[in-house]
Amino acid sequence: MTVRVGVLGYRFMGKAHANAMARLPMFFPDAPDVERHVLVGRDEDALADAADRLGFENTATDWRDVVEEVDAFYNLGPNHVHVEPSVAALKAGTPVLCEKPLANDLDGAERMADAAEDAGVPTATAFNYRFVPAIRYAKNLIEDGALGEIRHFRGRYLQDWLADPEAPWSWRNSAEMAGSGALGDLGAHTIDLARFLVGDVERVSGHLRTFVDERPVEGDEDGAERGEIETRPVTVDDAYSAQAELEGGTMATFEASRFSTGHKNDHTIEIQGSEGSLKFSLERLNELEVLRKGNRGYETILVTEADDPYVEHWWPPGHVLGWEHTFVHENYEFLSAVDGAASETGRGGGETADGSGDYHPNFEDGLAVQRVLSAIQESDERGEWVEVA
Incomplete structure (x- = not known):
């Protein structure tokens, strides 16, 4: 299957993850096919320019229009924006990668981890240094x-x-x-x-x-x-x-x-x-x-x-490799877990690319840090x- 990815946020982390997705087919031939499907932001003009530069096919100004139509949702917004879009995506059965820290307070992180447990789909807290x-x-x-x-x-x-x-x-x-x-x-x-x-x-x-x-x-x-x-x-x-x-x-x-x-x-x-x-x-590094x-x-x-x-x-x-390569490795593992979960049960279950089981660091790991x-x-x-x- 082709994994259609929706991304909230197009500045620093948006560039890092878009670059990683673009590199996957060149260097990781066993990675799933990935479509940079939709980029989400508030400023329509800046959003259109970013989508063109980062290789996204569509744009949206409201994450609510996105979370049910994609196969993976990346929440790269400021910390206070982590909870609501991520929980909504998980309730729709959509796997979520969220920037760290998981939320701006412990209550928010607990809500996100609970939603992840209920959804039973792959989640990721973006601790990219595990992949150095x-x-x-x-x-x-x-x-x-x-x-x-x-x-x-x-x-x-x-x-x-x-x-x-x-x-x-x-x-x-x-x-x-x-x-x-x-x-x-x-x-x-x-x-x-x-x-x-x-x-x-x-x-x-x-x-x-x-x-x-x-x-x-x-x-x-x-x-x-x-x-x-x-x-x-x-x-x-x-x-x-x-x-x-x-x-x-x-x-x-x-x-x-x-x-x-x-x-x-x-x-x-x-x-x-x-x-x-x-x-x-x-x-x-x-x-x-x-x-x-x-x-x-x-x-x-x-x-x-x-x-x-x-x-x-x-x-x-x-x-030698550089900082940006950690995101390629992170995306490889997470998107492979998403693809594996979808292939096995539609949404849920699956293994990471190296066969080690559930993806880590997931929302439980993010909650432990929080x-x-x-x-x-x-x-x-x-x-x-x-x-x-």
């Missing part, structure tokens, strides 16, 4: 026992795009629209990798900080001429840190900031075990540093060999450790 070949390589090392008993997990995600106090306000600065700031935007990725690589988060002690309380509104030319620039309040965190305990007693620390001058997209993971350790940075028992130092592994995860689909060894985000916020407010529900 080096992260999959690390996962295999840990599962094979190469690191022994895991004792420490350290994850930080540092950016600097808001370090300038004159950087304009956006929806990401609003608690009503985003839920949280660096915590949900960046920390969600780190928490998901901790769960993926090591285990569930059991309790946390968190600290959140906002450095700039208000920001100028972009495009206020009249105000600029009068010397009266309009500003809006920043109601989310600019940075967070947290101590955590993972299942099995593993000690963990999490950190993220959008004020870390000199860091553009630095997502760093370190894991130490009784038999070895590993280190990874997203800014060098083809490399994994591994310390094995008996060695005096780390070796740097270039994860580009044909037998490394996903790499057989791309280039010869040493011809519970940790909520617990970190609660811990900051109460000033004490909080158990993750």
